[in-house]
Amino acid sequence: MAKYWIGFLGCFFSVWTVSCGQPSPKKQEKVETTSTPQDNAKSDLKLTFQVLEEKYLGKTQSRSSLTFKNTGNAPLLANGWTIYFNGSPSYKAKDTNGPIKIESINGDLLRLTPTENFKAIASGDSVSVELVSAGQIINDSRAPYGFYLVWDKEPAKGHAINTQYVKPTKNAVGWIEAQDIYRQNQVIQDIAEDKLTKVFPAPVQYTKTGTSIVLTPATGITADQGFANEQQHLEAFLENVFGKQDAAGAGATTIQLKKKAGLGAEGYELQVQPKSIVISATSPAGLFYGIQSLKTLMPPLALAKKQTSVTIDGVQVKDAPRFPHRAFMMDVARNFQPKDQVLKVLDLMALYKLNVLHFHLNDDEGWRLEIAGLSELTQVGGRRGHTLDNLQFLQSAYASGPDVNNTTGSGHYTKADFIEILKYAKARHIKVIPEIETPGHARAAIKAMDARYYRLLKEGKKTEAEQYLLRDLNDKSVYRSVQYWNDNVMDVSMPSTYQFLEKVTDEVLAMYKEAGAPIQTIHFGGDEVPKGVWEKSPSVHALMKKDASIKEIDDLWYYFFNKLNAMVKARKLYLSGWEEVGLRKVRDNGKLTYVANPVLAKENVHVDVWNNIGSNSDLAYRMANAGYKVVLTNVTNLYLDLAYQKAYEEPGLYWGGFVDLDKPFYFIPLDYMKNMKVDESNNPIKPGTFAGKEQLTAKGKANIVGLQAPLWSERILSPERQEYMLLPKLLGLAERAWAPDPTWATEPNPAKSEALYNTAWSQFVNILGKRELSRLNYYHNGFQYRIPTAGALVENGKVVANVQLPGMVIRYTVDGSEPTVQSKVYSGSIAEKGTVKLKVFDVTGRGSRVTVVENK
Template sequence: MKKTIIASALLLSIGVVGCQYSSAPSTSDDAQSANGSDLQHKANQAADSAWTQASLKQFAADLKVTYRMVTNVPEESCSATQPDEQCFIAEIDLTSSVNIPHADWAIYFSQMRPVQAVLNPQFSITRVQGDLHKIAPTEQFTGFSAGVTQRIGFRGELWQLSETDPMPNYYIVVDGLEPVVIASTQLSIDAETGMEVRPYVEAFTDEKRQYRRTATDNLAWSRAEVLFEANNALVVNREAAINRIIPTPLSASVTSSNTPVDLSQGIEVNYQQVDSAAVAAALSRLARLGVKQSDTGLSLAFVKNSKVTADEQGIDGAYQLKVAIDGITITAATDSGFSYGLSSLAALIDTRELSINTMVVDDAPRYDFRGMHIDVARNFHSKQLIFDLIDQMAAYKLNKLHLHMADDEAWRLEIDGLPELTDIGSKRCHDLTESTCLIPQLGSGPFADASVNGFYSKADYIDILQYASARQVEVIPSMDMPGHSRAAIKSMDARYRKFMASGENNAANEYLLTDANDTTVYSSVQYYNDNTLNVCLESTYHFVDKVIDEIAKLHQQAGHPLKRYHIGADETAGAWKQSPQCVDFVANNDKGVKSIDDLGAYFIERVANMVSAKGIEPAGWSDGMSHTNADNMPAKSQTNIWDVISHHGYQRAHNQANLGWDTVLSNPEVLYFDFPYEADPKEHGYYWATRALNSQKLFSFMPDNLPANAEQWNDIENNPFTADDSVKKDEQGKVTSAPLQQGKGFSGIQGQIWSETIRSDEVAEYMMFPRLLMLAEKAWHKAKWEVPYQYQGAVYHQNSGYFTADMRKQQQQQWNDIANTLGHKELAKLDVANIEYRVPTVGAKIEAGLLYANIAFPGLKIEYRQLSEESDNNAAETASWLEYQAPVKVSGNIEIRAISASGKRKGRSLFL
């Protein structure tokens, strides 16, 4: 009792005014003697002590770090001066196994939300740049004592809602020694799921304080019982998968189901006028699924017919597939049509039995642009992952790969003549001068040889382009500018210093991207104050021109023409407002720039026209594109709409489509695959637009009528929203938004994966698959149940009635068929391709002692095990896993999980 009173008094003594949280060193009963004069004595001895590389390495190996999310509740976490803000409190526990009195160390770590205040006076936390933070002892530091936990509480901006938020690879630095990664902060891999595990993060248990975003947050935690209700409308139906093709074709007619066509002996291909190289990849996929080419196989003939086109727009990819007892015929006008016909043939196959029904499929794509974006800049991903992604894109008829290769955190493509971009910009390490590398970010750690570092050589990139060409996939390169350009800036700064040191002033300034006399203070969305190109320097445009020309040369060498180049143009912080170069430019230019505020638009317009003059279509993200004067832009321009629909994102989509631009939907709450699948703190991903993006939500997307999605979706906090698609005007009567014009629409849709939280190829695949299959479904096929667009304008909400009961019923019926196709047939093909897709978490409930379970993809196996009443759910258990087949009598605590189609990988388990 006495110890409790003393501890409480200590907590109160360093309390934070206006906040219900306090932090103090935590001590175990066995370590009480380390307090007071003993600790002070050890601190006084620090000056007489010294680290060695060996002792530092040992300390980092033994130091236990625990990250604990305490509360997101503003009344508990914000100070009295922040009454209307959102804050959170978290704690970092440091427990040493030995006495360390030294105070000449610092621990560096990545923290996604900036630290506002430190709640333990023995430590300071300062932000270095971006998300890199530094923990250092203050003058009040009393040293580490064996077995004593030093608890560093801190207040941060906004909220933390996921156990995956705390980045790995904390490292300790002492002057004169090599930095050392703290072993307890490294990721481990779960042997059964293959997923990353963060042993240093304490599990969430408090729904109100840890899981809820705000007091109005009504999003249910996706526990087993919640998932059971979500899956309850599904009916197990293996028959639904037999003739189902993903993505759904325009029409498919089964001509006989009594005499199936046996493909077990393979196929004999008659190419006729079709180039064998154009269909080789699609035939290889058939072979991997068990249908190989054979002289004694069933005849498969290609027939070229120029009349087989998609529609009056002539969208490429139409085909006809005929399956008969005596042979298979694919008729098309183009290489992609023949490949897509083979993809549909592969879709009909069940890997367990190589026979299909006779049928006729007539098909053509919904959109010309059916894309997938992957960010390899934040964290690098291998060439093999890109190959595997392209394979699966081709298998499901996606045709545009948006390859994001440069951002603040790295530059990933070798550029002839600018070696600094990859020598320095492709890697992160602990060099605070950034002379040899960029500083660590995103938990990359202190060493340049980390797996998250790397780049594609020119030869690598050519390989990627040729691999994509063989599969009818266009590669769209992106090096984000003028914001998100820190890697380029720091690389060119290093180049400048190198040439200045050798007296080559002209060379030093040739590609310089910043004005050294710019005193602008700004912060980007990712908390950088030095990540934006100076758009008033001619050397900036010389750099951009050089980069695009060199990339175009690589495309030419690969025989893969550069048709589109993505500028980026998003989230520009405006780093030039106090730049003397820009002040002079605005005062003396003849470019029509009248204000500093016009410079961002000037850059986009100038670069877009530079790109267009090279015969390349410019592309950019919708926020940057919205700042331009459409009259100054090339008529042929692409915009990617990344605006949130529930935040009126449909308005910008309509405005930009009405300009006649190629408008590609990239809306985050349905098309960002770096967001969590389910609303569970253990799920990977960021969550600023949604906390739950599973395959069913993606399937439900109505892309041709964005506001109509308000009838079926809620916002990020699971609250209904209204989408008003009527004409809007400002106070001067100027139209600010309006419905789509007749004859205008969207060019397509694109899925996105951003890699801030995705460090490995395995996690990248987990986040992309199986959602990519539903992306393909929406890009290729327009469902009959989608609400027609109202060109006169309309207001949509959950009771507006445009999405009728009959449409909802059709949607559910089709989803039931597709979910069964995934579970019974399609996921097995991803297993054959070694794609580490996400195995879904299982829905379950217990009623009257009976366990009931279901799953999002019927056909996958479910397992459960019974734990004793006293068992800790997080402890390793020895109970046997049992296959769930029907409601079963259970007792005690129940753990439940799903198994991949191959039976080799397990899904994340849940407890009841």
């Protein structure tokens, strides 16, 4: 359900064009061949995609080639087959009378079929066809992917095709250069580790005492009443550091967990003295955060092997968070993540004091949570593969391919899994907000309930079959969602839709109750419902005749969310949703605008506002001023699925810009337009862009409840890729959500503000490069964070280089080979001539992409 932007806020009333994408598909296992041409072709066909020309014919479109290579021993026949793939429906054959044609099926699924002009491809031969598609292909996220072949004689079976992606030969889209990275990094100063603040995120008060303490396996732990959970957490951590603890706990040092009034809901005090560490808090949550600060005080490599002792600097810390809502949103609907990965991410969140997991559990492409009594939700809605009718499972999407056993397209959490996740989160003081997408982005649920309907209808149970149906079977409405679906919106006029939502809500609440986990809200989505829905639904028109408040189709939006709000209030919850939940469509002299809906503004409705682009740059502030509780989820700074850099090799989407580590760090929550530096294309924002935009009032500031960084999973095909996109950017969010308002953010003098920012930025990246990322190599079995590419340029005949994260090592070669951990360490300028290759390495020897500089 990633947000896509072109032009004005689409909300639930307009159709957008969107770039979807995945990284290059993993190499498929080679299928055993037999002697027939068809069997050879299905296993030995290889495809290569390459961009040939941007701005083709002077338009915002791209010309590319798709090469078919027959690596088998028999010919690829001229017909009798179809190739399916995922991509933008704008992909068409360049030559309308050529050898292929491409048609859009639904969503991002397309099919390529041979025409009468396609000739058989002999063994070893290749044939290239040219394609044209909308937009620029800055990286392979806009490339077609997930190719598989289906033979006409075997229409229910798909065969994955190995596909290669070749980087374009020309930089026609303004990719970032090594010299650009170098200049960006020039403001970073190297700071000695003993000068760094060792509690992260930055605390409110931090004082070094000049002393230290030595912890050993014999260090004892005592805890006041009410802190048993936190004591167990600390004991488990110290066991990871030291191994088995001394049961007697009669060492020379102690750690005391103490109750102290007046420190607030999440505040704590931490005193590290020569013989004892005292962590004080009013609440268990505050005490827990004091323990996390103690963890970051420890040497970064403390978990690399079992220690006999650990020395910690003496400090006095007094701390509390800036915002009460510090959230990470995990999308497991587009592509699935296993339970163990969810638990791992919860540990990461806890370490850096994030306290809300927004769990995106369903979307058009997947339903991921077992609901008792509705088995089709996971059996049909939770699986993807090659299908002719979507009745057994959903169609392929986002490179999940033809195999229904693919673990990214298919998967779900059992009731037991979810309860375990809830308990794990609760023990770490993390609230889990489940998101049940409605009424749009609901295709998985709709198709699942269709399958249930047809199953029960065959059994003669018509009334039961219709109980949870989510669409009017006679609806002839025509629409296309932002992700290209034409059948993904619930019919909000049908009583069965509300019966379904009540059933799901009550089953979810029962799981929370069994887990003993807190729940205050359920997120019901509410975004990106396209124009055209409901217009030709008989059920809708029957409701409009009966209910005088529904004068036009748009009024169904308010009807739906008023009913949802009443449902959650009856269960002592408040309603959460995306920004569209709180918006109302207004026409003034023919001009369409969107304003805050005054009705729900009075209902404690919480909205995640992502849109801060163009005319909606001030939308979050307008909604907060109107009375909505706002979670800042700004796309330009906080969307973790956006690519780090404008580089072809850099994975990630880019419809909302590029989000490197600095974007969340320099985000100013209560005045974010002040520090928006570049637009979606990475061009500097022009002066006066935000003139006349609404600023936060005092009331509005009180309604900003926190920050959230989402990681949409269209391109996330593995836990490793999730961690790459997540880290280190998530640490920028953690800093901004917890740490006090920085001085550079409120300094009115631009020159002074910039100087203060550069100092703070240097401190931050030094902490990450020298402490926190080294720690994460070993924390919870290690995280595969992104290692930044080296910046470099030629200066006075020599190559000079730098890195975004001090503490990481640049190594280089001049013989054409790729640098390894044995290559020369860059310690100054490089005088050798020719091709210089540079690569950044962390303490474990993992490396970045290679930077190439020609020193002529």
